[in-house]
Amino acid sequence: MEIIFNVMGNTLIAELLGELDHHAADSVRQRIDSALDNYRAQNLVFDFNKVTFMDSSGIGMILGRYRKMGEKDNNMAIVGCSKPIRNILNMAGVFSIIDYYNTAEEAVEVFDRKEVS
Amino acid sequence: MGKELKVQLEGILENQGLARAIAAAYVSQADPTVEELTEVKTAVSEAFSNAAIHGYGMKGGTVNMEFAFTSKDTVMIKIMDKGVGIENIAMAMEPLYTTDTGQNRSGMGFTVMESFMDRIKVDSKPGEGTAVTMIKKLDTYYGI
Numbered sequence: 001m002e003i004i005f006n007v008m009g010n011t012l013i014a015e016l017l018g019e020l021d022h023h024a025a026d027s028v029r030q031r032i033d034s035a036l037d038n039y040r041a042q043n044l045v046f047d048f049n050k051v052t053f054m055d056s057s058g059i060g061m062i063l064g065r066y067r068k069m070g071e072k073d074n075n076m077a078i079v080g081c082s083k084p085i086r087n088i089l090n091m092a093g094v095f096s097i098i099d100y101y102n103t104a105e106e107a108v109e110v111f112d113r114k115e116v117s
Numbered sequence: 118m119g120k121e122l123k124v125q126l127e128g129i130l131e132n133q134g135l136a137r138a139i140a141a142a143y144v145s146q147a148d149p150t151v152e153e154l155t156e157v158k159t160a161v162s163e164a165f166s167n168a169a170i171h172g173y174g175m176k177g178g179t180v181n182m183e184f185a186f187t188s189k190d191t192v193m194i195k196i197m198d199k200g201v202g203i204e205n206i207a208m209a210m211e212p213l214y215t216t217d218t219g220q221n222r223s224g225m226g227f228t229v230m231e232s233f234m235d236r237i238k239v240d241s242k243p244g245e246g247t248a249v250t251m252i253k254k255l256d257t258y259y260g261i
């Protein structure tokens with residue numbers, strides 16, 4: 001799986017490309033964690049628009065990052081999931097703790113507004 | 118039925134993509150919808166990764182997969198390992214239950230299999246291995 005990182009202000013956007021399975025998850029986890037450290041990002045957006053396959057490894061990957069970031073005062077969002085991926089994340093109740101937006105720009109806007117208020 | 122397929126794969130995570138590609142190719146014979154194909158691939162991915170991760174503790178071992186159509190639109194998939202086996206099957210199948218001590222597994226593999234397939238049966242004995250049998254009826258357009 002490829003990851004393209006983008007930074008907008010305090011937010012790190014991780015655009016995932018390809019198939020996210022138990023085999024890919026280990027390295028995805030490591031690359032996101034080191035990018036979070038390198039950019040000293042406060043917020044994290046997972047962009048799933050170009051993810052063609054995901055199994056339960058995705059739940060673990062997302063919730064693991066959530067736990068890691070949750071220790072500080074941070075925001076997280078998920079954008080652009082296909083229906084089957086949204087289904088899987090829903091089964092684990094991921095969207096009851098992490099917000100879903102249609103685009104990364106929308107998520108960043110919400111983060112910015114939170115910071116101002 | 119005359120369409121059975123038996124495949125033997127090494128139970129390592131590198132083969133997870135191959136396992137679901139084989140499942141997709143087999144099920145495609147029945148003209149499933151795109152959504153059904155994704156569901157079957159995901160369920161196979163879960164069962165295969167469990168064999169590699171839990172059954173064989175990431176050290177490898179043989180995984181056998183069997184595919185059959187029990188009727189023209191119903192597929193049966195069986196995934197078997199000869200790994201450590203499961204002590205308490207009912208508990209293992211509970212949502213969020215995992216024996217993983219790290220932070221990386223959600224314990225949702227069986228829940229995903231259950232919700233994407235119509236039926237699932239798990240046979241397992243500690244020390245002998247695990248067999249996961251899954252059945253799904255497909256909304257075929259043309260039959261086979």
Ligand SMILES: Nc1ncnc2c1ncn2[C@@H]1O[C@H](COP(=O)(O)OP(=O)(O)OP(=O)(O)O)[C@@H](O)[C@H]1O
Nearest residue numbers: 056167171172209215216222223224225226227247
């Ligand atoms: N083939 C197997 N051999 C031995 N134990 C298994 C096997 N499959 C599942 N288990 C046991 O059942 C538990 C639950 O499996 P399940 O797939 O639901 O969750 P997980 O693999 O722990 O996490 P996830 O799949 O969400 O990453 C596992 O933690 C493991 O203890």
Ligand SMILES: [Mg+2]
Nearest residue numbers: 163167226227
């Ligand atoms: Mg699993």
